[in-house]
Amino acid sequence: MEHRNHALCQLTASLRGQDEEKLRQVLELLFFAYRDFTGEADAVLADFGFGRAHHRAIYFIGRNPNISVSDLLGILKITKQSLSRVLTQLIDEGYVRQETDSTDRRRRLLLLSDKGVALERQLTARQCRRVIGAFENAGIDSVSGFRAILRAIIDPEDRHRVGRREAGPQVSETRRLVG
Amino acid sequence: MEHRNHALCQLTASLRGQDEEKLRQVLELLFFAYRDFTGEADAVLADFGFGRAHHRAIYFIGRNPNISVSDLLGILKITKQSLSRVLTQLIDEGYVRQETDSTDRRRRLLLLSDKGVALERQLTARQCRRVIGAFENAGIDSVSGFRAILRAIIDPEDRHRVGRREAGPQVSETRRLVG
């Protein structure tokens, strides 16, 4: 065990009791949990001929109705071309609608159709079921710590993307910066 | 907000106070946290001409020295062909060594070379640094809940893969079933 600790010992020195073994277990928990968390939705998506990229697009369009393409790119952090293929499919098959922004006619605002809402809900319900099961299994007391650490793992400049909502109408990010 | 709750209300009924908004925030925390957690290692891997699949193979070989190919497949849950390409590259470039199991000469036992250990450590150190930072940021009190819920998200039949180690020599899973 000693021979493993060279590169990591400085890191772990800052946290008493957090030895390499425990840290590695956390890396593994993240790997397996995320794999199983997404795997369930992947199975549903396959029935529709879609993949995980479609899911992400559907999810964030549903979550941010009237989002613009560039704002969606900002959330997903993929290239325009990657999103384009996915979005074209979703629009062609009637899951997503596009409308021109009346105040800036360059922008295309994205919305889920009824069909899209139904699919989004099906996917989200599955994932929520797993999360709720985990909350019940581990105990509700664990939830706040779970959320706090997940949030802290996220790059600081993206933490605002999850949070204190309950808010009013969705406004474009770029708009928000301007006024 | 009301129109969104049909599919999920039965689910949430089982947890008082866990409304759809909070559940969705958890889904999003998982998405962003995992993206940033893996993104850092991805950047290092790109310098070596490798991808995330190489990382997973290196990680679990490092973690389970002398693991057999089929046991590694059991952990990664990918097809033999998918692993094969990655493994061939890693062996050709000298990050992974293969040795024939002396007790069952059909099996190839996988080991990291010194080069492989160095790369594994570099990748793991980055991810640990992020996790430690999150622990410090969110507070150590949050850690046990974080771990408990991640574990509970994992499919029950795979939870044994992360855990109470500190154990003795690695033994093949299939062997373990037999003896």
Place this chain on the structure above:
DNA sequence: AAAATAAGGCAGTATTATTGACTTATATGC
């Protein structure tokens, strides 16, 4: 000797992603 297992290979395909260059439409600043 027959059957099962472990590993590996081959061919073909799909999905998700990348980069770079380019067009069109629209908006904004001077």
Place this chain on the structure above:
DNA sequence: GCATATAAGTCAATAATACTGCCTTATTTT
């Protein structure tokens, strides 16, 4: 009004990761 910037979309080429199905070889087990 003209120049510039922005939003969106598109084309072509490429790469990584994954899949299915089928087959071979070596070795072990029954």
